[in-house]
Amino acid sequence: MQKKWEQLIVSYMPNLRVFDINHEGSEQIHQLTYHNLINQFNSSFYIEKKWCFTHQHYWQETVKSGIFYSTNPYRRKDYTFYWEFDEQVCSYIQENNLNSVKHLHICSNAISDICINYFPNVTELTITNSFQISVDPVSKTLSRIVALKQITKLVVEPYDFYFEELIDLLRCTSNLYTLKYDLICFHQNTATSIQQKEEFLHLSNINKVKRLDIRETCTLKEIKMLVNLFPQLQYLQTGMNKKEIKQILTFLLSKTNMKTNQLFFLCIKEIPKMYLRELDMLIKFQNLCRDYFIKFINSDIYLWW
Numbered sequence: 201m202q203k204k205w206e207q208l209i210v211s212y213m214p215n216l217r218v219f220d221i222n223h224e225g226s227e228q229i230h231q232l233t234y235h236n237l238i239n240q241f242n243s244s245f246y247i248e249k250k251w252c253f254t255h256q257h258y259w260q261e262t263v264k265s266g267i268f269y270s271t272n273p274y275r276r277k278d279y280t281f282y283w284e285f286d287e288q289v290c291s292y293i294q295e296n297n298l299n300s301v302k303h304l305h306i307c308s309n310a311i312s313d314i315c316i317n318y319f320p321n322v323t324e325l326t327i328t329n330s331f332q333i334s335v336d337p338v339s340k341t342l343s344r345i346v347a348l349k350q351i352t353k354l355v356v357e358p359y360d361f362y363f364e365e366l367i368d369l370l371r372c373t374s375n376l377y378t379l380k381y382d383l384i385c386f387h388q389n390t391a392t393s394i395q396q397k398e399e400f401l402h403l404s405n406i407n408k409v410k411r412l413d414i415r416e417t418c419t420l421k422e423i424k425m426l427v428n429l430f431p432q433l434q435y436l437q438t439g440m441n442k443k444e445i446k447q448i449l450t451f452l453l454s455k456t457n458m459k460t461n462q463l464f465f466l467c468i469k470e471i472p473k474m475y476l477r478e479l480d481m482l483i484k485f486q487n488l489c490r491d492y493f494i495k496f497i498n499s500d501i502y503l504w505w
Contacts, residue, residue, distance in 0.1 A: 202240040218275055219251065279319065280305040281345065304346060306331050322346045326355040338365045339372040348372040355380040359416075362387040363394065370403055379409050383416040391421040395428055404429050410462075414438035415469075423448050427459045437467035445475065446482055453488035453505075468501040476501055 209216055241251075279301040304322045307330040325346060334341055342348060351373045356366065359382045366381060386394065394400055409430045417439035418426070427433065440448050445468070452460050468475075476496045483489050492505035 202243060202245075205241075206243075206245050275300055277302045278305070279303070280307055281317070282307050306342070317345060319346050321350070323350055324353040324355075325351050327357060327361070329357050329359075331358060337368050339368050342369070343372065349374055351376055353378040357382055359383045360385065364389060367394070367397075367399060367403065370407060370409075371399065374406065374408070376407065376409055378411040378413075380413040381415070384414065384418060384422050391419070391425040395425055400429065404431060408432060411435040412437070417441055418448075420444040420448050420451065423451065427452070427457075431459045432462055433460070434462050435465045436463060437469065439469040440471070442471070442475075445471075446479070449479060449482060450486065450488065453483065455488075464505055466503045468503075470499055471501050479503070 209219075277300060279298060281304060298317060298319050299321055301319045301322055303324040303326070304319050305326045305328055307328045325342070339348060348369075349372065352375055354369070354373060354376055356379075361382065363384055364387050370376065384391070389397075407430060410432055412426065412430060412433055412435070414426075414437070419441045423438075423440075426436075436452070449466075451457065452463060452466065454460070473496050476494065479501065480494050483492065483494070489505045492503060495502045
């Protein structure tokens with residue numbers, strides 16, 4: 201296999217610097233066979249280019265999927281962390297120089313206490329739908345591979361990522377400016393009760409979040425909770441409960457609401473165009489804004505003032 205790659209690189213990609221192979225197979229391959237294929241890339245051709253290789257795969261007797269990539273050093277700014285090994289560390293896997301990575305995607309089934317990879321310069325973190333919460337707090341789990349205080353942008357994709365877990369993570373990401381979150385759901389609290397927690401009150405005083413994007417629909421109670429938690433919010437993008445949309449807009453644009461005095465941009469997701477005129481009339485009738493622009497673009501309403 202490596203001979204074909206050598207010929208391809210020499211003939212068509214002589215200046216290639218990064219070499220990654222993502223393997224997703226319908227048939228499982230025994231680990232010894234899989235590692236024999238990987239070892240073929242230790243020939244003089246790759247050594248002369250100072251290419252070293254490492255990989256990730258499921259730690260099972262057989263291998264169905266994995267990623268194989270060039271290092272020395274790893275040059276990409278993005279890195280997808282697939283899985284860590286609970287039972288045993290594969291002897292073919294080496295620790296990498298991952299200083300170049302700025303954006304880390306977490307797709308791991310679990311992150312063990314002893315992690316062979318650490319990402320010292322990551323500032324953007326994406327938690328994908330493949331991420332599974334362990335018995336430890338999510339902040340403790342993620343701190344094994346990243347410096348959470350350096351994170352300025354956080355994307356949380358799982359729909360079942362509880363708001364309590366998000367609060368725990370926000371506690372350790374004190375320099376976060378941008379947050380994307382899928383769906384507001386609670387484990388043991390409500391939008392009202394969680395605001396009475398000491399941790400919530402503390403976070404509302406110290407967090408720096410200015411841009412918030414909620415993928416799913418929010419109620420008026422949830423919007424009020426978010427505004428209380430993020431008083432420095434400038435940019436809000438979210439779906440809204442259509443029965444409460446006028447109440448929500450009135451609340452957000454109220455001149456007496458000190459918690460929204462920094463807000464200047466609002467995107468209401470997935471809303472019928474008929475609401476454009478209704479909301480425009482509401483703003484004018486109640487004199488909510490003097491100078492503003494309101495547009496309907498691709499099923500969303502954009503309002504800035």
